[in-house]
Amino acid sequence: MRLNKLLIVMLVTVEAVFAQELGVTEVQVVEGFQPSIPDATRLNENAVFADTAERDRSQVYDVLDLDLGSNYKIKPLKAAKVKDDKIPKLYQSKISLGTGYRLGSNVSALYNSVRSEDMSYGILFNHFNNNVKVDDKKAGQSNNNLHLYLKKIKTDKVYIVNLDYSRIGAFTHGNNPTDYNRFAYTKFSSSYVSMDKGPDRIIRDISFFVSDLNELSENHLHLSSNLSKIINDYPFNLKVKFNQYLNYNNKDSEYESVGEKVLELMPSASIRRYDIDLDIGFALDVYGRESVHYFPQINASKELVKDVLLVYGGLRHSTEKNTLKLLSDKNLYIHSYGTNQSILTGDTDSYLQNLEFTSTDELYVSMRNVLGKDEVFFGSISFGEVTDFAHFTIEERVNYNRFIVNYIGSVWQFHVFSNYTKQINDIISLDASVDYFTWDQIVFHKPDLIIKVKTPINLRNKIKAIPSFSYESGRFSREDVLPSLLYLNIRAFYSYSKQLEAYLQLNNLTNSKKELFVGYKDIGFNGVFGISYSF
Template identity: 25%
Template sequence: MKKGFTLFLSLFVFSAIFAQEKKKEQAKDTVKTEVVNVITKYNPKIADAKKIKKNPTIKLLKKSEKKKLEYTIFSAPVASTFTPKSGVVKGIDVGVKERIYKNYLAAGFGNYTTPYIEAFIHHSTRFENEFGLSAKYLSSQDNVSRSVLNSNFSNFNTSFFYKQEDRYFHWKATLNTERNRYNWYGLPSETPYTESTISLINPQQTYNYLNLIGEFNFIDSYIDYGKISAAYFTDDYGSKEILANFNAKLDFPLSFLHLGLDDISVKASVEFLKGEFNNSYTDKNKVTYSTVTAKLHPEYKLSYKGFSLNTGLKIIASLDSENDITNLFLFPEIKIQREIIKDYLNAYGGLTGGLKTNTYKNFTEENPYVSPTLFITQTAETSNFYLGFNGKVNNNISFNIVGILKTEEDKPLFFRNNSKSDGTSNFSNGLSLLGYEYGNSFDIFYDDVKTTTIFGEIAYDFSKKITLGTNFQYDMYTVTNAITKWNLPDMQATIFGKYKSDKWYATSNIFYVSDRESVIYNDAYPSSIKGTKWLANFVDINLNGGYHFNDKFSAFLKLNNILNSNYQRFANFDTQGFQVLGGITYKFDF
């Protein structure tokens, strides 16, 4: 027992001593001298910024050090030619800034018993809306010399608009009205009319026009604008015409293709025309017309190697419900321009076409002596090719010259009606003649016409006060069915000049129109054509000017037909001789 305990105790002590030696030996072998990197997260505070007191030191490399600059000055005497002079600073003469007024009233009177009144009233508010009202009246009560019928006229036009600017779009509403009175006073010279016949002729015609327009301009939108218009036109003979149209322009983006392309603009329109005349020139049957026209015009603009290119396609569908005719037109459009000599010479050209809707209203504006018996149809411009040059010779002289080749189907030509009276009677076939049935009115003759045109213009800015210029147009016509190019001149030219100073202003115009041809009949209606009558060329010189008494009051003077020429724009319709009209203008603000 004692031996066993003694043996156990001896083994325990030996094990404890061995374990201590083992640990000491292990600690000595494993612990080494090393650099310990302690990585911890640093969260700076605003207050820590004040603790940074030293600026960083930047050391440059040897090759980046600045080199010492060594230089030597060789002085030599230079004779000075500069002699200072006393004086004042020379400024730029910008002139006196003219004050612009929003409203004005003008009134005047001239020979031929010609009263003239014009007014414009405009007002805008800080709430981004505005409205305006304008009115103009001009008449001539005395007759043209050598006219046996009344030849007086009057024009009265008014316009009212209201405009509102909103956040995403602007809109504007406009109402236009017109009342114009004329007389068919151009009796044919080849037919002698008795005094009793002339006394029973009533040549007066009055045109009434009403037009309502709504416009919308969008901001930052794919729709640029939209326009709605409705017009109503009548006369003293029961003629009626309604014209309604809608126009819009849209932009379609191509950025989604990632090709760097610009937007494609598309113009779209729908037009409705309907009208009627109580009778035709040949009988008492009504003349009616009605067309619906839809147009789509995509257009794309781009630039390439100095060329500005505009390409498009006009797609037009037209429905003539009166004649049960439907037409579809495709007119390609190309416009190109390039700078040849920078800032001095540009070349441009193109090919286009289109479909024009003729209206009774438009014909009366060009020739107020048409009869209320017209056949109305559309004119197709099948091709229009042009090539021209524009630019400037220097900073004062600019120019433009262009050649045009144009082909038109159903181009309207003014064609004089044959008289239904032999000069001794006011009746035909037992019916009383109307005021336009004495050979003193015009019909419309439609023909396919090819036109070659050369047009040129030049302007010269002589000084800040004086501008001079001229333009000319020479036309060569090829007709298909007509005997000749009725009432179309070969040559037209204009010379103009403008002068403006602080107090005085003046504008002069000299017009030249070459010979034209009109028809002559063998006898009273119905009769064949005897031949043509030449209308002589004419020169018309006009001068308009005035004097400013102050910012608000000024006087004006208009001189027309200074040469007192007795010419005719249309066959048998003499114009007034020398005309003078003077008056005053008052400008003001509310």
């Protein structure tokens, strides 16, 4: 029994055992073996990732066409409009009225056309008179001016037409306090300006005018043109002027009619050498069949600093006819025989104005220097000969105390001119100029030093004031030396609105009553107050 149990236990607990067979390993030793270590290869420091996942990202949409059943309609939007800044409104008309101390009336009226791309026109009228006395003698003056203009603009040309009328008069307070000199002047002018700057355009501009002084007492006919042409890459220019002067054509004049024709030619060529711009030519004046005057014209300019410092100079010639109009503008108290006025009769030939040409040939140097922002200096020096130098000498009659023009055959003149302008700040600016002359002979009624200074003040365009100062040195006369003249003036404007403005002008604050010409004193302090209205 026990034997049987033992056999059963042995059968149940039997496990299989497998033995492992180990192979024989053979090691061969080689003589002279040299071990070596391969070079290391640097791994890429930038990691690279690859997304191997594949997902279908496509989407499927179903379009549904539905009607909401609403009757509401959306208002369509209008296109946006872009506008430029609104330009300031311009008033076509302006009128000013004024009066004051030692002043009768001061009136001005202006009418302009509205903005136009191709045409503008207008009219301007000014009136001034005073009724003052100097040493209990009438010394009043009057000045009336009328100006009409028309400007037509085309694509390649511009036409301009002007009509001017002026009438000035003054009491020549000499021995007779009722003597009155008046000069009425009319001028019609027209001009043509070419806007085509191409090399094939020869005529650049044309100017024409005809004038009359005191009803055919003096007439002036003028025609001029500028011509240019490029030849072999060199610009050539020709200025042509023709003037005809006529005097005493009034049928009631007791003087014989006289006339004179002058042809002025000024050819020149422009070249550039050593960074210097040169204009080389000559001036040729032909006085009828009597004489010919020739003088070289040279201008050399160089910009030492671009847009800052410009220097130019050379030789130049100028000619001026001493007409009755020119003389009366310089001196209202001239003898006016032959000008259709009520004058004393008798020996008048010795008081008839001698109307000659004054020509100037000079060497000059000029400079323009931009010193800073809104700060500019200009200076010029010239020296040359003046032929038939014109100045005034007094010629008295029983009732007349007036002047005639006399001439010095040849005068050497040295002239210095300078001007300085600066915008000091947003409120104040400065403008100063100096003129200095020296002559090799004594000349009458001409100052050798003139100084002018003004300092405009602007307070936000609401209040504007212009104080000014002027000085003229003493002047020689045939009898004595006239004293120097010093003036302080101020002009002020107050803008109440764009349409309404008030102004105040105070002249001769020093109340100077010195002689302007021999026997003619200044009236002293005077002022005017007025109002201007635009509409």
